[in-house]
Amino acid sequence: MSSQVIEVKESKKSENEQLESLSKNIKRQKLFRNIICILLCIMSIFPFYIMIINATRPSAAIQQGLSLIPGTMFFTNISKLGSLSAGVGTPVMKAMLNSLCISVPATLFTVYFSSMTAYGVYVYNFKLRRIAWSFILGIMMIPTQVSIIGFYKFMIQIGLNDSYLPLIIPAVAAPSTVFFMRQYMKTALPLEIIDAARIDGSGEFYTFNTIATPLMKPALATQAIFAFIASWNNLYTPSIILSSSTKYTLPMFVQVLRSEQFRSDYGVIYVGLLLTVLPLFIVYFALSKYIIAGVALGGVKE
Structure with a gap:
């Protein structure tokens, strides 16, 4: 025992x-x-x-080495940046406004029309659906640099060079956003909901705008962040399309500041970079709550 x-x-x-x-x-x-x-x-x-x-330090101190302590030259660098705007060809605030005039509509076009395209490919069962989806995936593999010469010649022929429209309208066709939205719909948008709305007499556009779109808020917010960042930071295409200095975007403005004529003042350059990044933070923090809500919603299963 x-x-x-x-x-x-x-x-x-x-x-x-x-x-x-x-x-x-x-x-x-x-x-x-x-x-x-x-x-x-x-x-x-x-x-x-x-x-x-x-951005708060003088140029001489920046050249001497790294520092973790803020300086006292922030407002001085901002005033210098404003004074250098005449040499660049457009004021810094005008360059920021130009970037907003391009990025905001381009983001709206990308998110809305790409979601609509993904909705059509996902919901409708038509004969050429697989071919259309394969075509969209194939377009994703083609980089912008390959087609930029033909695109630029086409813009010259129709008189849209040195205009914002070539930087906004092509945002309607965003294959990567279409791919992401379709993959999200496969998990978050049951077809039974769409069929029930049709039985109740709902039109297709009304169903998409009032039923499907609210269910895709996390994905829409995520793609809006990516689309805005891509459009805001785009330097390659605007540098080719835009020739007037008064239409320079903010990345083009900062690029001119980095040229030999203005490179001597690094504090001014860092202020320009800070102004470039600041709207991206604002957009991210404004839309991140929808991403967090979507993650939390997706983590709860019955």
């Missing part, structure tokens, strides 16, 4: 030891993951922090 009691005690002791060792392993793994996540966050934020710090 006593031997059985001893065996039971030893077994419980071994179980407790195993549980303790398992708990320690879990704590060590959690600590390791937290350390890795913190390091990755620091690595991601550090370049932006240095950019902000350098």
Whole structure:
């Protein structure tokens, strides 16, 4: 009897030891993951922090080396940036407004019409659906640089060179956004909902705008962020299409500041870079709540 009691005690002791060792392993793994996540966050934020710090420092101090302490030349650099605008050909605020005039409508066109295209490919069962989907996937493989010469010649022939329209209207056709939205619809938009809306007499555009679109808010927000960043940071196509200095976008403005004529003042350049990045942060923080809500909604399964 006593031997059985001893065996039971030893077994419980071994179980407790195993549980303790398992708990320690879990704590060590959690600590390791937290350390890795913190390091990755620091690595991601550090370049932006240095950019902000350098925007507050004089050019001579920036050339001397790295500093983590903010300077006192921020407003001076901003005033210098305003004074250099005459040499660039357009004021910095005008360049920012030009970028907004391109990026905002291009983002709206990309998100809405790409979602509509993905909706048509996903919902409708027509004969050429597979061919159309394969064509969209094939277009994704063609880089912009391959077709830019023909695109530029075509814009000259129809009189749209040195205009914002060639930078806005082609945003309607965004194959990568179509691909993403269709993949999202396959998991978040049941076809039964669409069929029920049709039975109730809902029109196709009304169904898409009032039923399908609200269900895709997280995906729409994600693609809006990507589309706005791509359009806002686009330097290649505007540099080819736009020739008037008064129509320069903000990336083109910063590119001119980096030329030999203005390269001597790095503080001004960093202020220009800060102004370029600032709207991207605003758009991300304005739309990130929809992404978080979508992740939370997708993590709850009945």
